[in-house]
Amino acid sequence: MLDSSNDLLETVKQAAYEAGALLREGYSLKGRIAFEQKGASDFVSYYDTAAENIIIDCINSAFPDIAFLGEESGLTPTDSDYTVIIDPLDGTSNFLHGVPHFSVSIAVTKGDELIIGVVYQPLLDEMLWAGQGTGTFLNDQQLTMPDARPLTEMLVSTCLPYHAKGDCSTALNQLAALMPQVAGIRSPGSAALEIAYTSLGRFDAFWSQGAKLDFWDIAAGIVIAREAGYTVTDLTGEPYPAHWNSLIAAHPERHDQLLACLTSG
Template sequence: MLDSSNDLLETVKQAAYEAGALLREGYSLKGRIAFEQKGASDFVSYYDTAAENIIIDCISSVFPDIAFLGEESGLTPTDSNYTVIIDPLDGTSNFLHGVPHFSVSIAVTKGNELIIGVVYHPLLDEMLWASLGTGAFLNDTPLATPEPRPLNEMLISTCLPYHAKGDCTIAISQLAALMPQVAGIRSPGSAALELASTSLGRFDAFWSQGAALDFWDIAAGVVIAREAGYTVTDLSGEANPAQWNSLIAAHPEQHGQLLACLTSC
């Protein structure tokens, strides 16, 4: 039985730290890590599965009845109303190629509601986290909602499709619609980290439609962005992530303008 959501939050944060420590160790071997290919440009290494196992072991040792949905292990159902959503290494391609941009992403749902999000950048030792109704934090520092910028000053992040995964046509049309209007568009390669980083103002918005993102790619970042004051929906305006096949996170003053631009394609 889960007695305290705060205890669960602290356990999730500890699990992210422990998985991140393993990834830091693995990153030092860059270029020499064995991996398997799950699909077109879809890789999995020892570190993906080992980090996920660390997270599951850490959380289940405190909350043995909780359910898990992991990118590598799939769904482990229980009678619990709580489910831990895990992307143990978001940015595997970056990790394998020695690009220092990847994260551990863990979210928790209670019923159908996202209540906890933790995204940890192990190389910078930066943990972005939030729980429903308490605001967003960087490590121990509470975050204020970043000031909105006008569209022509905005730096926006996205995930782009590749090979057989996603819709290149819609991604290209949306890029063409935004590129003349904003200060820059970035696709660094860890959706969880980019979405969560809107809470820091490093990106003014995040969107994705062409890329085929899974729930574990975005769940933690959605909690953090929302608790930082951002509006997060899909491109039809739907607020429930379980119904999404697209995503936009932006300051409330800019959300509508960006949504109109992206849906005009």
């Protein structure tokens, strides 16, 4: 039985640190990492699997009855109300190509409710984390939401579809609608990190619809952005993120404006 959500949060943070240490080690071998192809443009390396095992072992040792949903290992169900959602290496293609933009992403649900989110960038040693009602932190510093920028000054992040994975026409239509309105659009390649970066103001918003994002890609970032004060929804009003096929995270003063722009076609 889980006695303290705070203890669970601290354990999740520790698991992210331990997995991140392995990824730092692996990144130093860039260009020499063996990998397999799971599907269209979908790769897995030793480091994806090993990092996920580290996370599961770390959390399971403290909370042996908890359930897990991992990108590599799938669902490990139990009778627990709590499920740990793991993307051990969000940005595998970046990692394999030596692009220094990837993260460890861990979330926790209680029933259908997201209650914990941790996203760790091991190369920068930056951990963005939040628990339900805690606010959002960068390492040990609590974040405050910046003022909303005008649309014309906003830097917006997205995930784009690619080779046989996603809806390219939808993504292109939304890009065409948004490009004339904002200061810039970026697609760096780690959705968990980019959603979490809205809490820092590094990106003013994140959206994606054409790309196929799984629950483990977005769950931790949703908690972090929401606890920082941002509005996070899908583009249709579906209330539960596990069923979303789109996402927008933005300052509450800009959310509806961006949503209207993206759905105007």
